[in-house]
Amino acid sequence: MHIQVIIDSAVEEIGRTLLGKEPQIRLALCCLFARGHLLIEDLPGMGKTTLSHALAAVLGLSWKRVQFTSDLLPADILGVSVFDAADGSFNFHPGPIFTQLLLADEINRTTPRTQSALLEAMAEGQVSVEGETRSLPQPFFVIATQNPIHQSGTYPLPESQLDRFLMRLELGYPPPHAEREMLERRYSAALEIQYPRQCIDYDQLEMIRVAVSQVHASENLLDYLQRLVAYTRQSAEFEVGISPRGALALLDCAKTWAAMHNRGHVVPEDVQLVLPAVAGHRLIPSGDYAGDGHALVDLLQRNVDVVGP
């Protein structure tokens, strides 16, 4: 089947539960197709959990959900060996991380110790528990949600750990017409929320990944991408620019975006479209821009405007 058709149907399916958020849904899919972990950041009640559930359902992956709290310990995620009195030995009880898709809710509510245990697993694709290394299932995705850092009682993720997420998305308020639809649906039996059905199976996921790997990035495009990245490093607006890993992430996502739109080569729009999601959490704006998400978007837009393809 045509990639674009598969993806359109998946987007439509998710769009049924999360109204008016098509761009974010596409970006989230792009992130997963690029084998990356996704961080969704927004205020409570904006549909972060809804989106992550829907993504898991549409991809048909086995998933588990962990609500991160301040007293959560690494063992609560990774698992623990328990002494079995019957056969007189320790048996490993795998934690929720042994799944294809892990929903880590409010990741910034838990202590750095637990955060780093999770993030290590994300980077390595395996966990070490009690001296034994155990592989995680394939594919392995983490979709983490977090509240913006200026909420109290949170442990903001350090930059080095934010870097493990391929993309960071912000959902924002729904458009008025979508919100109206959502309100109307609330008590209407006919339009009752259906649980999303699976639209992409494992083979199709692999097919998409193969297609991504064949997307061509020309000299011109790499040149443009490099200039974009260089701008963030030289410009006074950013204290820390995009790292080489960030540049790789940008290229991966742009390629995936091209493949999702059935193109065999990357064009500058692909880079521009994925840039805010890929670069946003890797950049530290300088001075008074810090902590202001919208200003960051403006800065990135300026970056795009100034550099030019």
Add this chain to the structure above:
Amino acid sequence: MSMLQQVPRNAFVWIIICLFVLVAPHAARLPIWILALYAVAAIWRLQVHRGNWSCPTRLVKATLVLSGFFGVYATYGTFVGLEPTVALLLIAFALKLIELSYRKDAYVLLFLGYFICITQFLFSQDFLVTLWGLVSVTLLTTALVAIHRTGEQEFRFGTIRVASAMLLQAMPLMIILFFLFPRFGPLWTVPMKNHTAKTGMSDFMKPGDVASLSQSADVAFRVKFDGDIPDKSALYWRGLVFSRIEEGAWSALGFYDLPPNQRRPKEVTISGDPLRYSIIMEPTQQRWLFGLKYARSETQAVIQTSNFLLFSPFPIETDFMYTVNSWTNVVVDDVLSDWRRKTETRLPRTGDARTRKLSVELRAEAGTDEAFVGLVLDKFRREPYVYTLRPDLLSDQDAIDEFLFESMRGFCEHYASAFVFMMRAAGVPARVVAGYQGGEINPINKTVIVHQFDAHAWAEVWLASRGWVRVDPTAAVSPQRIEFGLEEAVESEGSFLSTVLLSPQRYRRIPALNALRLRYDALTYQWQTWVVGFDNERQFDLLRRVFGETTAKAFAVTLLGGLALVMLPFAISLFFTRELHPESRLGKHYRIACKRLAKIGLVRAPGETPSVFAQRAAKVLPDYASQLWQITHLYNQLAYGGAQTPAGNAAQNLQDFARITRRFRPKKQGA
């Protein structure tokens, strides 16, 4: 405050370094409180930076500025003049540092810094000062580079490499401009009158008032002879003639003190080959020049006075070079005018009765003026007169009597003064000449270095048929002073440069140091001749030698041609890096299409991708939509598609693209 406006930490360190480097060459001239102000400013700024102190309030700033003005007035007594002006600038520089918080302040500070860097040349154009200027400019440029590197939060030495590279690249331009840029007269001037100017000579002389002669090892001027250097004892550099004695003080007659018919120098019949030499003078802020007996100068604007001295119409404020021809054996003023005879024999009505009596007696005994001179010199030679730099103070009344008959201790001024007094008392025209005697011969470049401590005073006596004859009574008292110089003459006394501890002159007995000193002096001479002395005369000279007769047009062409020659390699390299860029031809064709759209009001934003732009353009120009999309698709494929380009080879595709862009001629549509 936005980060864009902040001064990065790195720049801040460089600015502080600049501060001290810039004030250093002025340090010796400045009052101590300005140096203290610098220390306070740096510490204050540092504390503000570390968050310990706060920036000064408006009131504090106003107070500081006002007290700066007050301090300058209190120190110098005026705001006019070079030193107070520079002091004010330096104070402004230090105070600006305290309120440095935005980048724009840093700009002001650094540009003021470049200006301050120039001001050190108003005091000295020494080779070392120039090197120091280069260091200052490099550091200022480094700071300027650093304030544009936001985000550099710690000190980085590497910034100086960028600045040095920039300055090195500018070097060829600098050299061309140095040789070729027209040297205009100054369009504006800082009032130069220097209130605290020190020279080895002053324009009046009162020997009795000096208890200990202050000495300086500074160079007064350097002389380069065309031929051999004459014997040192013959080198009497005439500077001023003191013809008037009033209340025990000798002074020179001004131009307007002379009756009009005496103002021009008398004709002198010259014979034989002259001594040819050129003199480079250090700034004196005065107008008198120096030369051997009967000097004529070919340098423009050097005037000869009626005393056969050389004079400059303007004060010597920078190193000044002039050439002189001297005939040392000719007779000057063979006939003495009545006015001059009266002037050169005039004495105060009363006082010094013993001296007058002695003079008349000796003159009667001698019979002729010439023999009289010999008798007086004999008196100095025979009687226990002592040459010393530490003479006794003399009273105001009858100072010459006191010197001649009681103290008998003195230096050149005492002897010259007493000698001329005696001559005049007997009716022989005589006058005191002040200038320099001798000099140090630098074996490295065969120049004569005349120091301030070579300052000397002697006498000139008018004798019938011989004109003005030089007589040096000091030579009678202390022949070493003339033969070997001051150092030998006062060796037993130990007073040579006793007040100047750090002078290299003090250590000339150490051969290695002395060789180094002479070598540096030779370098200074070269520097003054070729760089400082390169004025518009020499510039024209050089151009004439290279290009023949110079016209304004040829001059302009040479200047512009020279600049072009230097810039051309850069331009060519830029041109080729741009042209050789891959895909640039494709981009050129696409830009042509964009230009045509821009002409009808559709300007592509720099960040707009071709597709986004096409979408926007197609909405405005629906008739051209298909053409637009054709161009955009093909461009996207050729620029970004790589191997998946449509059939045909790359050259063919490019040609196709060129063809469709050529055909694309959009016209404005509808209203």
